[in-house]
Amino acid sequence: MGEQxxxxxxxxxxxxxxxxxxxxxxxSDEGGPLPEKPSDPTPLNILYFCDAHGNLFxxxxxxxxxxxxxxxxxxxxxxxxxxxxxxxxxxxxxxSDVFMPTDSGKSPSYDLYEAxxxxxxxxxxxxxxxxxDRLATIxxxxxxxxxISNNQKSSPLCSVTNEALVFEYDDKLxxxxxxxxxxxxxxxxxxxxDPSEALFPYLEELSESVNCLIVISHxxxxxxxxxxxxxxxxxxxxxxxxxxxxxxxTIPPIENQWLPTNYLQSSSQFKVYGHAQWKPGQSWTxxxxxxxxxxxxxxxxxxxxxxxxxxxxxxRRGTVVFDHNSFRLEINTGQRYRExxxxxxxxxxxxxxx
Numbered sequence: 001m002g003e004q005x006x007x008x009x010x011x012x013x014x015x016x017x018x019x020x021x022x023x024x025x026x027x028s029d030e031g032g033p034l035p036e037k038p039s040d041p042t043p044l045n046i047l048y049f050c051d052a053h054g055n056l057f058x059x060x061x062x063x064x065x066x067x068x069x070x071x072x073x074x075x076x077x078x079x080x081x082x083x084x085x086x087x088x089x090x091x092x093x094x095x096s097d098v099f100m101p102t103d104s105g106k107s108p109s110y111d112l113y114e115a116x117x118x119x120x121x122x123x124x125x126x127x128x129x130x131x132x133d134r135l136a137t138i139x140x141x142x143x144x145x146x147x148i149s150n151n152q153k154s155s156p157l158c159s160v161t162n163e164a165l166v167f168e169y170d171d172k173l174x175x176x177x178x179x180x181x182x183x184x185x186x187x188x189x190x191x192x193x194d195p196s197e198a199l200f201p202y203l204e205e206l207s208e209s210v211n212c213l214i215v216i217s218h219x220x221x222x223x224x225x226x227x228x229x230x231x232x233x234x235x236x237x238x239x240x241x242x243x244x245x246x247x248x249x250t251i252p253p254i255e256n257q258w259l260p261t262n263y264l265q266s267s268s269q270f271k272v273y274g275h276a277q278w279k280p281g282q283s284w285t286x287x288x289x290x291x292x293x294x295x296x297x298x299x300x301x302x303x304x305x306x307x308x309x310x311x312x313x314x315x316r317r318g319t320v321v322f323d324h325n326s327f328r329l330e331i332n333t334g335q336r337y338r339e340x341x342x343x344x345x346x347x348x349x350x351x352x353x354x
Contacts, residue, residue: 009205011166019119020080021174024145025166034166034173034209041172041211045077046276046286050086050218050245051268053126056112057307061299062291066270067116068303069294074117076295080169083117084176086245086266087124087218107138108310115302120145120165122178122216123157124246125185132156132191147178147216150198155191164202166210175210177202179217181246182227195219195227196235203236212278213240220246221265229263238262241276241284250288258285 012028025034047070055063074081089109113121121144127135133156139146140160148161167174179195182188192198199215206213215236221229221244229244236242244251244265250272251265258277262284266274273294276286299307 009164013168019117021167021169023168025168026145026162027164035168037173037209037211038171041169041280043079043277043279044172044174044212045079045081046214046241046243046264046274046278047074047077047081047083048086048243048264048266048274048276049270049272050243050266051088051124051248052085052109053088053269054090054109055269056109057310063270064303064307065297065299066291066294067112067118068300069291069297070273071116072295072297080172082119082167082174082176082214084214084216084243085113085118085121086216086243087122087180088126088245088268089113089121089124091126091129105137106141108306110138110142110144111306112303114142114144115300115306118144119167120147120176120178120216122147122218123161123180124218125181128185128191136160147176148180148192149177149202150179150182150193150195152189152191152193157191164206166206172211173209175206175213177206177213177215179215179219179232181218181220183220184246196231199232200235203240207237211280213237214243215240216243216245218244218246220244221249221251221263222247229265233263236262238283241278241286243274243276252286252288254288254290256287256289258287260284261286264288 009027010029010031011025011034012031014024014026016023074083123146136156145165146161147165148157149163151158151161151163165176177199179199180192182192182195185191217229217232219228219232229242233242240262242263244263247265248268249265250267251263252259252261254272260283264274264276264286266272266288270291272288273291274286274288276284278284
């Protein structure tokens, strides 16, 4: 492919092995233009899940094996596939077994996603339950690229996430943007820009330079929020897929048929996964499926090793026992950071041995 100067962003190329795409392009002040958009692209499949909330470490083998089962499903699909996650991979579960980086600072959830071949994710509000510095540590330790297109330049997340990504296949360029939650995070304005204002320069930048575009959003699909996916969908082109999360909804409903839609939200806790498909010159189609239809396989040895390491860590630090439902009710949604709430601060101290 040749190169062309489109828009104002400069891009750097990172070569990739073992994937159906050959490279990932990231904005960089020291980069150059994107490759020229291929003229004869082939279809693309999207596999999507969101709002895991640490439940991978459930005693249920069905849930624990979800990443491996989704990877097996990916391998059964003809053509190119991207696997995406919509955030809230930690928090809002049992604090004794979620959001527990190992001594290296890595997140066991992200380790499992990496082993299963996840391609890209954005973050959710509960990933920030222990503050932006803690999240920045585990994001920096993960090899999976994350994307937040509405970061404030002063945010500690800026140095460990990407403002946009372009996946380069032999016959297509696929752009991916991400929107972090703006309504349920303490002092969100210090971390994130208004999503409705931050997103559209990237849409304008990429709409002519990629074959298809995807926005992973953790804004939610709720009328009462000041900024949510309703508003985003009204402004993005209809040929842009929006993968939503946060609201724990299943949109479209679970049906074994393709529906013409450019919006997908796939429930929580690994009960549902989403499958969307793009074909050149056609609208996006999507469907949600029960995870019961995924191939029935056991957790891999890598999965089991990660889970065993986490449990050893929990045993070493001691288990925190308290009524989590009451705990959540005591915390205002605007006070999720550990420094802001004595009960949350105490629980974190127990977990981290501080």
